[in-house]
Amino acid sequence: MRIAIDILIGISVFFAFAGTVGLLRMPDAFSRMQSSTNIATMGVLGVIIGGVLYAIFILHDSAMAIKLAAMGVFYIITNPIAGHAIAKGAYKHGVRPKDPMCVDKYGEDLVDE
Amino acid sequence: MKKASISSIISTALLCFVFWLLITGELAALIKGEPSVQVLAAGAVVSILVACFSARFFIHERAFYLLNPKRFFTLLFYAVIIFPIELIKANLDVAFRALNPKLPIKPGIVKVPVDLKSEYAQSMLANSITLTPGTITVDMAEEDGQLNYYIHWIDVKSQEPKEAGDAIKGTLENWVRRIWE
Structure with missing residues (x-):
């Protein structure tokens, strides 16, 4: 069981690493956000699932396991809403990539309104 | 309200x-x-x-819609099996894109038609799309009675609304419809 927990945490460390590299390398704000969802999903979920298993099988602490699972659920529910709000706010505020995007249907439709 | x-x-x-x-x-x-x-x-x-x-x-x-056991277990099945599979696929894709020395990205905002009536279903699909790495729902708007999502996509494979929709939503839309409608 200890090995399974370590593998889960290792996977999430890999994804968090990839997300951070993406965050530094991506050319514009929106692509950076895409890369950071990498950390936000697999990076966090792996650690939380690993933590729940650790609490159940090694610490034998069910209250801690339940709290961790509740944290995971809240994380999954709230994270996309924040991401959506940031993306929309950035676009409405006038943030645009330096190299024009290959297609921008949202900008075209906003002009019509 | x-x-x-x-x-x-x-x-x-x-x-x-x-x-x-x-x-x-x-x-x-x-x-x-x-x-x-x-x-x-x-x-x-x-x-x-x-x-x-x-x-x-x-x-x-x-x-009390979700108290119907069939719907509730469909929701559970979606949250535990269907969605994580999509999530892992998309995660691997974006992770290797970020680690690739050539950085093969082609960002753009595409328009995707969605046929869901219930408000819960609409927001659930939008949040599922945002949570998947590589796609972020920027806005949703109704045009001539047809609901559209504007989705920022890191690797635009198609600019046609229908094809882009199939590539992004995959089977998710059908599952969400089965849960809420």
């Missing part, structure tokens, strides 16, 4: 109470068979008060 009905207040209060149990750690005490009456009573009062004020923002159509 729609008005809150009694059923929506009850279901919001139930949900608040479940989260109270989870966060105060009372659920573990209940399982052991030694619940503290004070904590339970305080939780009940607080969740009913909160529900009275916030039910109209939270649940305003068909409050």
Whole structure:
């Protein structure tokens, strides 16, 4: 069981690493956000699932396991809403990539309104 | 703003109470068979008060909809099996894109038609898309009776609304429709 927990945490460390590299390398704000969802999903979920298993099988602490699972659920529910709000706010505020995007249907439709 | 009905207040209060149990750690005490009456009573009062004020923002159509076991288990199946598979595929894709020395990205905002009626279904699909790495729902708007999502996509494979929709939504839309409609 200890090995399974370590593998889960290792996977999430890999994804968090990839997300951070993406965050530094991506050319514009929106692509950076895409890369950071990498950390936000697999990076966090792996650690939380690993933590729940650790609490159940090694610490034998069910209250801690339940709290961790509740944290995971809240994380999954709230994270996309924040991401959506940031993306929309950035676009409405006038943030645009330096190299024009290959297609921008949202900008075209906003002009019509 | 729609008005809150009694059923929506009850279901919001139930949900608040479940989260109270989870966060105060009372659920573990209940399982052991030694619940503290004070904590339970305080939780009940607080969740009913909160529900009275916030039910109209939270649940305003068909409050006991998910109590239908078939729908509930479909939701559970979606949340535990279907969605994580999509999530892992998309995660690997974006992770290797970021680590690739050539950085093969082609960002753009595409317009995708969506045929879902229920508000819950619409927001659930939008949030599922945002949570998947590589796609972010920027906005949703109705045009001539057809609901459209504007989705920022890191690797635009198609600019046609229909094809882009099939590539992004995959099977998710059908599952969401099965849960809520």
